[in-house]
Structure formats: structure tokens, C-alpha cells
Amino acid sequence: MAISISQVTDYRRVERKMAMILNATTLxxxxxxxxxxxxxxxxxxxPETYIVPVVFLLILVVGVIGNGILVFTLVCHASxxxxxxxxxxxxxxxxxxxxxxxxxxxxxxxxxxxxxxxLAVCKLSECAKDISIGVSVFTLTALSAExxxxxxxxxxxxxxxxxxxxxVAGLSAKPLTIxxxxxxxxxxxxxxxxxxxxxxxxxxxxxxxxSILICSPFPEExxxxxxxxxxxxxxxxxxxxxxxxxxxxxxxxxxxxxxSTRNMPGELSTGCHRMEQIKARKKVGKMVIAFVVIFFICFxxxxxxxxxxxxCPSSKQDYDDFxxxxxxxxxxxxxxxxxxxxxxxxxxxGTFRKRRKQTIKDIKRLGINRELEKVNKHSGNVNKPPTxxxxxxxxxxxxxxxxRFCL
Numbered sequence: 001m002a003i004s005i006s007q008v009t010d011y012r013r014v015e016r017k018m019a020m021i022l023n024a025t026t027l028x029x030x031x032x033x034x035x036x037x038x039x040x041x042x043x044x045x046x047p048e049t050y051i052v053p054v055v056f057l058l059i060l061v062v063g064v065i066g067n068g069i070l071v072f073t074l075v076c077h078a079s080x081x082x083x084x085x086x087x088x089x090x091x092x093x094x095x096x097x098x099x100x101x102x103x104x105x106x107x108x109x110x111x112x113x114x115x116x117x118x119l120a121v122c123k124l125s126e127c128a129k130d131i132s133i134g135v136s137v138f139t140l141t142a143l144s145a146e147x148x149x150x151x152x153x154x155x156x157x158x159x160x161x162x163x164x165x166x167x168v169a170g171l172s173a174k175p176l177t178i179x180x181x182x183x184x185x186x187x188x189x190x191x192x193x194x195x196x197x198x199x200x201x202x203x204x205x206x207x208x209x210x211s212i213l214i215c216s217p218f219p220e221e222x223x224x225x226x227x228x229x230x231x232x233x234x235x236x237x238x239x240x241x242x243x244x245x246x247x248x249x250x251x252x253x254x255x256x257x258x259x260s261t262r263n264m265p266g267e268l269s270t271g272c273h274r275m276e277q278i279k280a281r282k283k284v285g286k287m288v289i290a291f292v293v294i295f296f297i298c299f300x301x302x303x304x305x306x307x308x309x310x311x312c313p314s315s316k317q318d319y320d321d322f323x324x325x326x327x328x329x330x331x332x333x334x335x336x337x338x339x340x341x342x343x344x345x346x347x348x349x350g351t352f353r354k355r356r357k358q359t360i361k362d363i364k365r366l367g368i369n370r371e372l373e374k375v376n377k378h379s380g381n382v383n384k385p386p387t388x389x390x391x392x393x394x395x396x397x398x399x400x401x402x403x404r405f406c407l
Contacts, residue, residue, distance in 0.1 A: 048110040048328055055332050056107030059339050063099040066342030067092045073355045080355060083177050084284055087143045088345070090181040091291065094135030094188075095338040101128035103335060110328070114212040119201050122215035127196035130234075132338065134188030136295055137242045142180055143288050144249040191237065194230065198222070231310045235303050239296070246292055253285075283349060290344045298337035301330030 043049050070092045074085050102125045105117050115122065195217050202220065205211040218227045305327045309315045345352050 043111065043113055046110070052110040052328065052332065053107050056103055056335065059335050060099060060103045060107070062343075063095060063103070063339030066339055067096045067099070069356055069359060070342045070345065070352075071096070073352065073359050076359070077355050080351070083146060083174065084143065084287070086177045086181055087139050087146070088287075088291075088341075090139050090184065091136060091341060094132045094139070094185075095341060097128055097135075098132035098335070098338050101125060102132075103338075106335070113206075115201055115215045116213075117215075119199075122201050123196050123199045126199040126215070126217045127192045130192035130195050131185075131188045133234075133238050133299075134191050135185060136337070137238050138184045138187060139181070140288075140292050140295060141242045141245055142184060144246045144292070146177075147249065147253055147285070147288060228310050231306050235307060239299060239303050243296055250289070287345060287348050290348055291341055294340055294344060295337055298333040298340075299330075301326060302334045303330075305330050 071089060074080050074089045074092070105121055105125050108116070117125075198219050199215065199217045200219055201213050201215055203211050204214055218230065305323065308323075309319075312318070346356065
């Protein structure tokens with residue numbers, strides 16, 4: 001996914017039609033090596049050359065700003081340090097990783113023909129991509145399991161009661177939750193090691209006097225078995241199995257959801273507080289479901305294409321404009337997933353909306369007040385404001401200082 005032709009290992013066996021679209025080779029299986037491929041379309045004549053970089057620029061800007069504000073908000077507001085938000089923070093950090101390390105480099109894959117970044121960046125981008133995917137899918141599974149755990153421990157509760165109670169009581173996330181998030185990162189890093197070790201930059205001939213460099217996670221010497229094995233492993237470990245597990249968790253929770261909204265804990269089951277609890281449960285449940293649905297929708301086209309291309313015997317002959325567009329769609333959606341979670345959280349969570357707006361206001365106010373103080377310091381006594389203005393300015397600065405903001 002981090003390269004425009006990472007699916008192809010034995011490039012000299014790919015049909016001429018694949019060369020026209022993927023630029024993997026111009027050598028047909030019949031061996032007409034000296035014949036120039038007239039069907040080859042130069043990059044500057046392809047629509048994706050201009051569309052994909054614009055999409056990736058939007059992903060970079062929206063992803064960095066959105067996930068950055070999300071991380072800053074969750075870290076600096078003690079009231080938001082609960083179990084679900086610990087996993088949300090892990091998701092945001094994983095998204096920032098792929099946005100910072102992959103998007104700037106992979107945005108040019110449909111713009112320039114040859115991989116320009118070298119072996120180190122090739123290994124880094126492939127490894128970071130797999131780490132981010134692993135962190136995302138395993139964190140979503142952990143979130144779903146944490147929702148279900150409440151149902152197993154207390155049949156009167158929905159899976160989201162205990163985190164809400166911890167939130168109401170003002171308690172921090174348990175050390176077990178932080179440990180789980182750390183172990184998720186360790187597991188994702190371990191599973192990404194093949195990409196770090198085996199990704200390489202081969203030279204691929206296009207025509208008799210022209211060749212390109214590509215970044216591929218599939219070493220040619222490992223053969224087709226390694227290629228198919230890795231494709232199937234990633235589909236099962238990063239998509240199919242987590243989807244089944246999460247579906248099982250939510251089917252189990254569905255049986256308890258209606259009952260839990262009617263039978264609240266005795267100490268919280270009366271009056272307005274009961275309605276607030278029900279509303280809070282639904283919001284947390286909607287947040288988790290939204291993240292899960294977004295992830296699996298964004299990665300579905302990519303996995304469909306990879307399975308079809310590697311396991312369908314006639315895929316190289318059947319590769320046409322439809323599959324080319326489908327492949328680019330999957331390529332873009334897999335990265336779009338890294339920037340949409342903060343947007344979804346903004347629309348779902350009123351608490352996050354409120355904290356986000358306050359975060360932006362305080363950052364702006366802090367910067368403006370520091371500039372005013374700086375100007376006042378260098379202006380001398382001539383333009384010095386009255387004493388009460390200076391006092392008010394110092395009070396505002398104290399209220400919006402980073403130390404107070406991050407309590």
C-alpha cells in the first residue's frame with residue numbers, strides 16, 4: 001500500500017496490460033523484450049497524477065491538526081482521562097505516526113514514476129504503515145472487549161457502565177488499561193518487523209532504455225508463497241479476525257443494552273442523574289461503533305483488491321481501468337482512515353467538542369497575550385498601559401498558562 005506497485009514480485013511475468021497501468025514491466029510473458037510498449041501512458045497524462053496528491057495534502061493537514069488537537073485535549077484535561085479515552089489517545093498517536101512518516105512520501109507515488117527516497121525511507125514507511133494499522137485494529141478490539149467486560153462482571157450493567165462510573169467519580173484510567181495500550185503497541189511493532197527487514201528497492205525495466213526504482217515489501221527471492229502468505233496474514237490479523245471478534249462483542253452487548261438502560265445502579269437510578277447516565281452510555285457506545293465502522297469501511301477496498309490480485313489466477317489478465325480505479329480508491333481510503341476519527345469524535349461527543357473549542361481559545365489567548373506582553377516590555381514608559389491593565393494582563397496570562405491548562 002505504501003508503494004504504487006507493491007503487489008508485484010515477479011515483475012518479468014506480468015502482462016503488458018499491467019505495465020500500462022502499474023508501470024511494473026513492459027516484458028510480456030511471451031518474451032517480446034525489444035518491442036516498445038505503445039500502450040504505456042506517461043504519468044503527466046494520467047488523472048491520478050493530479051488527484052491523489054491533492055487528496056493526500058488534505059489528509060496531511062486535517063490529520064495532523066485533528067489528531068494533534070485530540071492528543072493535546074486528552075492529555076491536558078484530567079476529566080477526560082478515563083478508560084475509553086486512553087484507547088482513543090492510542091488511536092490518535094497511531095494515526096499521527098502514519099500521517100507523519102508515510103503520507104509525505106507516499107503522496108508522490110502516483111505523481112512520479114520512480115521511488116526517490118531510498119531504502120531507509122522505504123523500510124520506514126512500510127513498517128510505520130503496518131504499525132499504525134496494527135495499533136488501530138487491536139485498539140478497537142480492546143475497546144470493544146472493555147465494553148463487553150462490564151456485562152460479564154455485572155449482569156445488571158451494560159459494558160459501558162464501569163467506564164462511565166469511573167468518569168463520574170473523577171478517577172483516572174486504571175494501570176491495566178495503560179499496560180494494555182502499551183502491549184498493543186509492542187504487538188503491532190513486532191508484527192511490522194517483516195516490513196522493516198525485508199522491504200527493498202529493486203530496479204524494474206519499463207522499456208529497452210528506461211527503468212524505474214520501486215519500494216516493495218515482497219522480496220523477489222522469497223517467491224510467490226511469501227507474497228501470498230503475507231497478504232493472507234494481514235487480511236486475517238488486521239481485518240477478518242478482529243471484525244469477527246468485535247462483532248461477537250457487540251452482539252453480546254446488544255442483549256444487555258436495553259436492560260442496562262432501564263436498570264441503573266441503585267445509587268444513580270433516580271431523577272435527572274439517571275437520564276444523564278443513559279445519555280452518557282449511548283454516546284460512548286456510538287463513539288466506539290463509529291470508530292469500528294470507519295476503520296473497516298476504509299480498509300475493505302484495499303483488502304478486496306489484494307486478495308483478488310494475488311489469489312485470482314487471471315487477475316493480471318483481467319486488470320483493467322475498473323480495478324485500477326478501485327485500487328487507487330482503496331489506497332486513498334486506507335490513509336483517509338487516519339484523519340477521520342477526530343472528525344467523527346467531534347460530531348459524536350459533546351464533551352470533546354467543548355474541550356476542543358476551549359483548547360483552541362486558550363492557545364490563541366496565550367499566544368496573543370504573550371505578544372502583547374512582549375510589545376509592552378519593549379515600548380518603555382511612553383506607551384505603557386495603566387497599572388490596572390498590566391495587572392489584568394498578568395491575571396489572564398496566569399489563567400491560560402500551560403501549567404494551569406494541563407492540570
